[in-house]
Amino acid sequence: MRIRRGFFPFLTLVAVGTLAAALAQTVVGQTNSPSSGSATPSKKAATTTTNQKTVWGHPDLQGIWSSDGIVVPFQRAKEFGNRPFMTEEEHQKAVGDLERRNARPGRDNRAGRGTEKDVARAYNDLWFDKPKGVSYRTSQIIDPPDGRMPAYTPEALARIQKQRDYLVALLQGTSGGKPGPISPLRYQPPPDYNLDRMNRADGPEDRSSDERCFLSHLPANGVTRIVQGPDSVNFYYDIGQGTGFDRVVQIANRPHLSKDIRLYWGDSIGRWEGDTLVVDVTNFTHETDYRGSRENLHLIERYRRIDAETLEVTTTAEDPTTWVKPFTFVTELKKQPEKLNQVYEGGCQEGNYALMDMLINTRAAEKLFEQGKGPDPALEDNASGGGDDSPNNPLTAPRQ
Amino acid sequence: MRSRKNLISVLVTGIAAVAAWLCFVAVPSTAQAPKVSSTARATRTPDGHPNLNGIWQAMNTANWDLLAHTTRPVVGQPGVYPNVQVLAAPVLALGAAGGIVPPGPGVVEGDEIPYKSQAAAQKKDNAEHWLDRDPEARCYMPGVPRAMYMPYPFEITQGTNKIMMAFEVNGASRTIHLDTVDPPPADTWMGFSVGHWEGNTLVIDSSHFNDRTWFSRSGDFHSDALHVVERLTPMTPDALRYEVTIEDSNVFTRPWKMDMMLYRHMEPNARLMEYKCVELVEETFLGHLRKKQLVKHWEGDTIVLDVTRKVPEGDKLYQR
Numbered sequence: 081m082r083i084r085r086g087f088f089p090f091l092t093l094v095a096v097g098t099l100a101a102a103l104a105q106t107v108v109g110q111t112n113s114p115s116s117g118s119a120t121p122s123k124k125a126a127t128t129t130t131n132q133k134t135v136w137g138h139p140d141l142q143g144i145w146s147s148d149g150i151v152v153p154f155q156r157a158k159e160f161g162n163r164p165f166m167t168e169e170e171h172q173k174a175v176g177d178l179e180r181r182n183a184r185p186g187r188d189n190r191a192g193r194g195t196e197k198d199v200a201r202a203y204n205d206l207w208f209d210k211p212k213g214v215s216y217r218t219s220q221i222i223d224p225p226d227g228r229m230p231a232y233t234p235e236a237l238a239r240i241q242k243q244r245d246y247l248v249a250l251l252q253g254t255s256g257g258k259p260g261p262i263s264p265l266r267y268q269p270p271p272d273y274n275l276d277r278m279n280r281a282d283g284p285e286d287r288s289s290d291e292r293c294f295l296s297h298l299p300a301n302g303v304t305r306i307v308q309g310p311d312s313v314n315f316y317y318d319i320g321q322g323t324g325f326d327r328v329v330q331i332a333n334r335p336h337l338s339k340d341i342r343l344y345w346g347d348s349i350g351r352w353e354g355d356t357l358v359v360d361v362t363n364f365t366h367e368t369d370y371r372g373s374r375e376n377l378h379l380i381e382r383y384r385r386i387d388a389e390t391l392e393v394t395t396t397a398e399d400p401t402t403w404v405k406p407f408t409f410v411t412e413l414k415k416q417p418e419k420l421n422q423v424y425e426g427g428c429q430e431g432n433y434a435l436m437d438m439l440i441n442t443r444a445a446e447k448l449f450e451q452g453k454g455p456d457p458a459l460e461d462n463a464s465g466g467g468d469d470s471p472n473n474p475l476t477a478p479r480q
Numbered sequence: 481m482r483s484r485k486n487l488i489s490v491l492v493t494g495i496a497a498v499a500a501w502l503c504f505v506a507v508p509s510t511a512q513a514p515k516v517s518s519t520a521r522a523t524r525t526p527d528g529h530p531n532l533n534g535i536w537q538a539m540n541t542a543n544w545d546l547l548a549h550t551t552r553p554v555v556g557q558p559g560v561y562p563n564v565q566v567l568a569a570p571v572l573a574l575g576a577a578g579g580i581v582p583p584g585p586g587v588v589e590g591d592e593i594p595y596k597s598q599a600a601a602q603k604k605d606n607a608e609h610w611l612d613r614d615p616e617a618r619c620y621m622p623g624v625p626r627a628m629y630m631p632y633p634f635e636i637t638q639g640t641n642k643i644m645m646a647f648e649v650n651g652a653s654r655t656i657h658l659d660t661v662d663p664p665p666a667d668t669w670m671g672f673s674v675g676h677w678e679g680n681t682l683v684i685d686s687s688h689f690n691d692r693t694w695f696s697r698s699g700d701f702h703s704d705a706l707h708v709v710e711r712l713t714p715m716t717p718d719a720l721r722y723e724v725t726i727e728d729s730n731v732f733t734r735p736w737k738m739d740m741m742l743y744r745h746m747e748p749n750a751r752l753m754e755y756k757c758v759e760l761v762e763e764t765f766l767g768h769l770r771k772k773q774l775v776k777h778w779e780g781d782t783i784v785l786d787v788t789r790k791v792p793e794g795d796k797l798y799q800r
Contacts, residue, residue: 134639134640135525135526135527135640136525136526137526140640142639142640142641142642281771282770282771282772283766283769283770283771283772284762284766284770285762292758292759292762293758294758294759295651305642305655307637307639307642307643307644307655308637308639308640309533309636309637309638309639310522310525310531310533311533312635312637313637314635314637314639314644314646316644316653316655324653325651325653326644326646326647326651326652326653327646328635328637328644328646328752330751334749341753343753343754344754344756345754367759418641418659418661419660419661419662420661420662421657421661421662421663421664423655424664424666424668425621425653425664425668425669425670427621427669428758429618429619429650429757429758430615430620430621430669430692435766436765436766436769439766439769439770440769442771443769443771446771
């Protein structure tokens with residue numbers, strides 16, 4: 081089960097029901113049970129294309145696109161070896177596995193009723209998208225050929241581990257952490273600019289990038305509207321739960337911005353190569369993180385329409401300071417009905433009462449502790465998020 | 481590498497550009513023949529509409545005040561004379577570099593916004609407390625039409641059935657639907673916009689607004705009954721006349737109109753940058769909630785400012 085990005089800042093808003101747009105979208109996702117029927121994506125990498133052109137003569141990529149709730153693991157399970165596609169039998173098994181997973185109570189699980197973990201589950205499973213089908217692809221990664229992420233460089237491993245150790249240390253002594261006294265690391269700043277959920281709320285910087293409404297980052301996922309002009313391509317990403325962003329890729333023959341300019345969404349420069357839009361993205365900031373890569377991330381995105389209903393996005397990510405070699409992954413996006421117009425405005429900052437509430441609540445808890453009326457906030461788990469399977473649990477989950 | 485097909489399309493576009501330019505000659509304006517260069521831009525799309533693709537920006541002070549106004553303190557306090565305010569603490573140290581509202585002749589037809597009497601009182605109250613109430617200060621989406629005349633660029637991408645407007649400020653965005661689509665299921669900050677062409681004019685009809693955005697830093701506001709009709713008409717390939725009719729029967733006695741120009745950014749390196757707002761205002765709005773505060777004089781959520789602006793030796797006024 082995947083929590084929609086940007087969920088946490090919106091708990092407050094969702095609770096008062098003002099995010100009807102996001103709700104409507106989520107509910108649509110809920111009404112479809114998993115199947116291998118209409119949700120079956122193309123089984124083989126298509127080599128065809130469409131002849132659709134814009135009035136300017138460029139390949140027409142316009143429309144609303146989404147992954148349609150189809151599950152494709154990012155990395156390949158080792159059992160598939162170098163095989164990029166499943167057999168029919170393997171696919172049937174994967175569909176069965178998904179059905180069983182979807183049938184689980186998820187956040188409706190009330191095990192350990194009244195514990196911190198139970199309270200942190202907070203919101204009903206209704207609020208979370210469930211996958212609708214399984215792709216025949218064994219992994220999004222197509223290169224390296226084993227479908228696995230390349231290894232981290234020793235420096236990156238040390239950097240990531242140090243930050244991870246810090247986050248784990250701040251949970252020490254809480255119900256979500258290792259036993260032990262309050263770690264002295266609690267009184268020190270994080271080793272790296274923090275973007276994760278942290279078990280501390282001394283100020284806004286302690287909260288995650290999602291909770292602070294730093295928006296999402298590239299490579300983006302979610303529902304995407306593409307609109308093309310002669311020299312620009314506009315991508316509007318509806319990431320869900322009030323997070324959205326408009327990205328304009330200029331089709332231009334120009335160098336990237338000075339390396340001193342660092343941007344959340346990087347500096348994108350587009351060009352056409354035959355029927356493919358190629359976008360080169362650099363100049364990311366240290367305040368973004370893609371699978372451990374920060375400001376040195378370099379993305380090369382290739383957008384190609386492989387049939388009337390399918391947009392193939394092939395992304396190569398490289399960062400020699402983070403990975404020993406580049407890797408390439410494919411997502412296949414399906415065209416969504418224009419009339420339904422299910423791309424909604426993101427309003428993260430506009431609805432972010434949660435960040436303020438987290439700080440207010442923590443100050444109040446500290447005060448109560450000082451007065452001997454409550455537990456030490458440092459020994460309470462406010463980070464691991466209600467379950468060991470939470471993608472925001474720094475103890476178990478890699479950053480996605 | 482450019483394909484031959486692209487070269488042909490460039491040629492066709494070029495021919496179309498010249499043809500389209502001829503159409504504009506009738507407009508009394510300073511339009512000149514587009515220079516044949518790599519940056520030459522067709523004045524019309526191949527399907528015959530004005531080509532609005534590019535980066536635009538208003539060049540006025542409407543974001544400060546829609547009506548005719550002269551300079552005044554951004555935040556003022558009573559001075560020696562009751563009617564002559566002086567700069568107040570939040571902007572005192574900034575001096576003329578941020579402390580003064582820039583003047584402007586106004587953008588409202590008749591220089592009057594027809595507020596209902598209670599709404600007029602609300603506007604006045606808003607203006608007095610604008611720093612605490614203006615959604616701009618909190619990095620909220622600016623709404624419509626304010627996004628169009630804030631002093632920041634926006635980029636138009638003119639597609640087949642949609643026209644996108646991407647605003648530099650706070651990553652705000654508008655989708656102008658030229659086709660028929662369902663409206664959003666909830667009210668929005670930037671509205672639900674449906675467009676159509678009337679000759680050379682793009683007409684945009686917008687509704688489904690919430691009541692949270694303002695029109696200016698002067699407290700001009702609206703309700704969720706806001707209905708906005710905009711007309712964008714090229715006067716030259718690089719200048720658009722921008723007319724806006726505002727209708728909101730909860731707040732105004734009649735529809736009223738703004739009229740201004742939008743200009744094309746023609747710099748070769750023109751682009752939208754990122755307006756990093758949210759992170760930079762955390763201290764303003766959340767600073768009082770820090771465990772260890774950076775500002776030393778919070779009283780609750782009130783910032784008590786001791787403005788200490790010590791001018792270093794050598795930089796004093798008489799030393800410059």
